[in-house]
Amino acid sequence: MMARRLLFIIPGVVFCILAIYFAVGLTKDPSQLPSVLINTPVEIFQLPPIKGRDTHGLASTDFVGEVALLNVFGSWCISCKIEHPFLMSLKQTGDVPLHGIDWREPDPDAGPDWLKREGDPYTLVGDDPDSKGAIAFGVTGAPETFVVDKKGIIRYKHVGPMSPEVWKNVIYPLVLSLRAQ
Amino acid sequence: MITEIGHFALILAMFVACAQAVLPMAGAARNNVAWMDFARPAAVIQFVLVSFSFGVLMYGFIVSDFSLAVVFQNSHTDKPLIYKISGTWGNHEGSMLLWVVILSIFGCAVALFGSNLPPALRARVLAVQSFIAVGFYLFLLLTSNPFARLVPPPVNGQGLNPLLQDFGLAIHPPMLYLGYVGFSMAFSFAIAALIEGRVDAAWGRWVRPWTLAAWGFLTGGITLGSWWAYYELGWGGWWFWDPVENASFMPWLAGTALLHSAIMVEKRDTMKGWTVFLAIVTFSLSLLGTFLVRSGVLTSVHAFATDPARGVFILILLIIVIGGSFALFAWRGPTIRNTGVFQPISREGGLLLNNVVLTTATAAVLLGTLYPLFLDAVNGSKVSVGAPFFEAVFIPIIIPMIVAMAIGPLLGWKRADIQVAMKRLRLAFVLAGLVAVATWSIMTDGPFMGVLGLALATWVGMGALVELAERIRLFRDPVAASLSRLIRTPRSSWGMTLGHLGLAVAIAGMTGAGSWKVESIQTMSPGETVKVGGYEYTFTGAQEGQGPNYSFTRATFEVTRNGEPVITMHPENRRYPVRSMPTTEAAIHSLFLGDLYAVVGDADGSDGSYVTRLYWNPLVAWMWIGAIIMVAGAGISLTDRRFRVGVPQRRKAFATTTAAET
Numbered sequence: 001m002m003a004r005r006l007l008f009i010i011p012g013v014v015f016c017i018l019a020i021y022f023a024v025g026l027t028k029d030p031s032q033l034p035s036v037l038i039n040t041p042v043e044i045f046q047l048p049p050i051k052g053r054d055t056h057g058l059a060s061t062d063f064v065g066e067v068a069l070l071n072v073f074g075s076w077c078i079s080c081k082i083e084h085p086f087l088m089s090l091k092q093t094g095d096v097p098l099h100g101i102d103w104r105e106p107d108p109d110a111g112p113d114w115l116k117r118e119g120d121p122y123t124l125v126g127d128d129p130d131s132k133g134a135i136a137f138g139v140t141g142a143p144e145t146f147v148v149d150k151k152g153i154i155r156y157k158h159v160g161p162m163s164p165e166v167w168k169n170v171i172y173p174l175v176l177s178l179r180a181q
Numbered sequence: 182m183i184t185e186i187g188h189f190a191l192i193l194a195m196f197v198a199c200a201q202a203v204l205p206m207a208g209a210a211r212n213n214v215a216w217m218d219f220a221r222p223a224a225v226i227q228f229v230l231v232s233f234s235f236g237v238l239m240y241g242f243i244v245s246d247f248s249l250a251v252v253f254q255n256s257h258t259d260k261p262l263i264y265k266i267s268g269t270w271g272n273h274e275g276s277m278l279l280w281v282v283i284l285s286i287f288g289c290a291v292a293l294f295g296s297n298l299p300p301a302l303r304a305r306v307l308a309v310q311s312f313i314a315v316g317f318y319l320f321l322l323l324t325s326n327p328f329a330r331l332v333p334p335p336v337n338g339q340g341l342n343p344l345l346q347d348f349g350l351a352i353h354p355p356m357l358y359l360g361y362v363g364f365s366m367a368f369s370f371a372i373a374a375l376i377e378g379r380v381d382a383a384w385g386r387w388v389r390p391w392t393l394a395a396w397g398f399l400t401g402g403i404t405l406g407s408w409w410a411y412y413e414l415g416w417g418g419w420w421f422w423d424p425v426e427n428a429s430f431m432p433w434l435a436g437t438a439l440l441h442s443a444i445m446v447e448k449r450d451t452m453k454g455w456t457v458f459l460a461i462v463t464f465s466l467s468l469l470g471t472f473l474v475r476s477g478v479l480t481s482v483h484a485f486a487t488d489p490a491r492g493v494f495i496l497i498l499l500i501i502v503i504g505g506s507f508a509l510f511a512w513r514g515p516t517i518r519n520t521g522v523f524q525p526i527s528r529e530g531g532l533l534l535n536n537v538v539l540t541t542a543t544a545a546v547l548l549g550t551l552y553p554l555f556l557d558a559v560n561g562s563k564v565s566v567g568a569p570f571f572e573a574v575f576i577p578i579i580i581p582m583i584v585a586m587a588i589g590p591l592l593g594w595k596r597a598d599i600q601v602a603m604k605r606l607r608l609a610f611v612l613a614g615l616v617a618v619a620t621w622s623i624m625t626d627g628p629f630m631g632v633l634g635l636a637l638a639t640w641v642g643m644g645a646l647v648e649l650a651e652r653i654r655l656f657r658d659p660v661a662a663s664l665s666r667l668i669r670t671p672r673s674s675w676g677m678t679l680g681h682l683g684l685a686v687a688i689a690g691m692t693g694a695g696s697w698k699v700e701s702i703q704t705m706s707p708g709e710t711v712k713v714g715g716y717e718y719t720f721t722g723a724q725e726g727q728g729p730n731y732s733f734t735r736a737t738f739e740v741t742r743n744g745e746p747v748i749t750m751h752p753e754n755r756r757y758p759v760r761s762m763p764t765t766e767a768a769i770h771s772l773f774l775g776d777l778y779a780v781v782g783d784a785d786g787s788d789g790s791y792v793t794r795l796y797w798n799p800l801v802a803w804m805w806i807g808a809i810i811m812v813a814g815a816g817i818s819l820t821d822r823r824f825r826v827g828v829p830q831r832r833k834a835f836a837t838t839t840a841a842e843t
Binding site: 004005008009011012015016018019021022023078106 | 454458461462503510515
């Protein structure tokens with residue numbers, strides 16, 4: 001009788017274990033994909049500037065000497081539009097240089113037009129229709145934001161739109177500690 | 182304004198559902214007829230309210246009301262009307278709303294056509310059904326409101342994912358949901374039975390048609406999804422063991438087991454606790470299937486929406502529904518007593534084997550699907566479990582069932598003689614052997630699985646036909662007598678014959694497509710010829726053009742076989758500017774022995790050459806035909822008069838016919 005009763009309890013127990021795993025799984029961010037290029041130097045690349053900017057484009061050499069952020073965006077990317085106001089506010093503080101890679105634009109005017117409309121938070125912007133710069137950073141999609149240290153080594157990658165929380169809790173502390181090194 | 186009324190109707194439906202979940206349940210416990218009867222009008226009102234709400238959302242899509250956030254995110258004025266309509270459920274919020282609409286349809290059906298159910302059982306079933314609905318209403322209203330507004334409204338929408346602008350996929354989610362939600366009926370019956378503490382033959386008979394309908398829809402839904410993947414993704418593949426596909430496959434496996442074990446409850450009064458368990462498991466897997474995609478617990482190429490806040494809600498809902506029902510099962514389950522006894526070699530034994538295999542297979546698929554999640558939870562490593570695992574595990578598990586599938590229906594209830602059954606199957610055995618030898622000699626370099634697969638398909642298919650021949654005593658009685666038996670064969674038996682036959686045809690298709698596929702990827706310049714699977718494809722060039730809301734590259738292939746023209750094929754490569762996302766429109770020409778399949782990719786240089794992919798996909802059409810036969814079997818079985826007439830009132834009369842047919 002007891003054994004029979006136990007038999008009926010098994011499904012519930014199995015489900016409890018499953019539920020615990022689900023709960024732990026939920027705390028993990030599915031968008032946090034490990035990047036193979038973390039802790040490696042930025043590969044050599046050189047991008048021309050986007051139309052209408054008088055700065056030179058963007059090259060791997062721009063990342064040496066100073067802790068900098070790199071943001072990958074595109075006028076076609078909806079999530080980029082979401083994070084854009086925050087990037088603009090970041091520019092206001094002017095604390096960390098933010099470079100941009102304008103990725104896979106359908107035509108050369110699309111990116112500059114978009115920046116004209118939404119505002120331009122970037123120190124330097126490279127035009128990257130053929131994913132040359134994106135490959136150097138191991139970009140999987142847009143938007144993505146990278147932290148590069150003084151020696152030009154990629155230290156962190158954030159997938160998806162930037163937010164004040166991510167900035168305050170993860171990226172800014174990292175930037176400060178990299179500066180201190 | 183109309184939008185707010187739709188929103189309000191949804192809120193109102195939730196309150197009706199709350200009352201419907203509580204009052205009839207209490208009424209059934211206290212034997213209060215008025216309270217119990219409240220369930221019927223409540224179910225109808227819920228249906229009216231939630232359908233109205235869904236209609237309002239659909240109207241928003243049709244008139245492109247971009248002040249609605251879902252319409253803005255998923256629609257566009259340039260989109261053809263049919264895809265505006267299908268956009269209603271082509272997104273998270275709308276698909277959840279569709280889910281509750283279907284749930285309310287089933288509830289309404291029980292309220293309207295369930296007059297032959299005992300009032301207390303009907304009240305409890307509707308209460309449980311409504312309890313599930315409350316969970317979904319809350320989920321919709323709190324985390325996924327389809328009526329959320331945007332201020333100020335944007336000028337145009339962001340379009341539907343172009344991959345999803347497809348007729349097959351437009352009707353795929355509703356079919357799938359009809360299956361998922363249909364299993365909620367079996368679940369509600371199981372919970373009601375646990376509360377009542379009574380599972381009997383009549384209960385089995387009530388549960389079966391619902392399960393059968395759900396199973397038929399799910400089979401259709403899965404097939405549509407697979408068909409879509411086959412022609413739209415342009416890889417020539419039809420099943421990828423992707424988490425989302427597995428999510429629909431698991432309830433199908435468990436539902437198939439449930440379908441068979443419910444027969445034993447109905448006819449032999451045995452396996453009752455197990456059947457209740459399967460009913461809970463099947464619906465739990467349906468819930469998991471609905472949510473796995475949505476919660477961000479698992480990522481996949483299919484996932485359209487991932488949002489942790491929803492994830493938490495979903496988890497709580499799953500714990501209450503699944504955890505609660507398993508707790509109830511642990512508490513009340515042991516009181517269920519089986520009276521039917523049987524020997525291992527018997528019809529029951531065959532059905533038991535079917536159940537053991539199917540549940541093991543379900544568990545294997547579940548393990549493979551959730552394993553990445555486990556590993557991530559344990560040590561944070563990201564892995565993906567792919568097709569090799571599933572093929573290596575699933576196929577060996579399922580083979581014993583396929584072998585037994587031909588034998589089981591020929592065994593008698595309680596105790597049977599396997600030698601008699603095997604003797605009847607001699608013809609099937611010989612034919613399966615012949616097919617194996619023939620396959621092996623034609624496809625000398627093919628895999629062993631191909632030979633085995635076709636032999637098994639023959640075995641199962643012939644087994645189903647032998648069973649039919651035995652049933653009508655073909656060649657033993659005069660032809661006229663056999664013919665009249667054929668006509669009088671109950672439709673539920675036809676259901677089984679077609680179900681098994683359909684699976685046999687589908688197995689042949691899966692085997693062919695899996696074993697002897699020929700693939701060729703190359704750059705072709707105009708005038709070039711490539712030979713694939715015995716057919717010569719001559720590329721005569723490609724043109725660029727404009728469709729209604731996309732631009733396209735259209736290639737032309739002249740296909741010949743030994744110089745004889747077969748067909749001209751026009752694969753396309755479409756680009757949707759709204760989402761700057763390309764889709765491939767493969768050109769497919771189905772033949773008896775296989776599909777010609779051509780895909781055109783990007784231009785290579787400027788001399789008019791293109792990257793092309795050409796496939797020979799053997800026997801693929803058999804899969805779809807097999808699935809159609811299976812669904813037809815379910816449909817025919819559902820029209821069986823035993824399911825329609827007042828079961829409890831006429832139990833006696835039917836006891837005799839049941840005995841006669843088995």
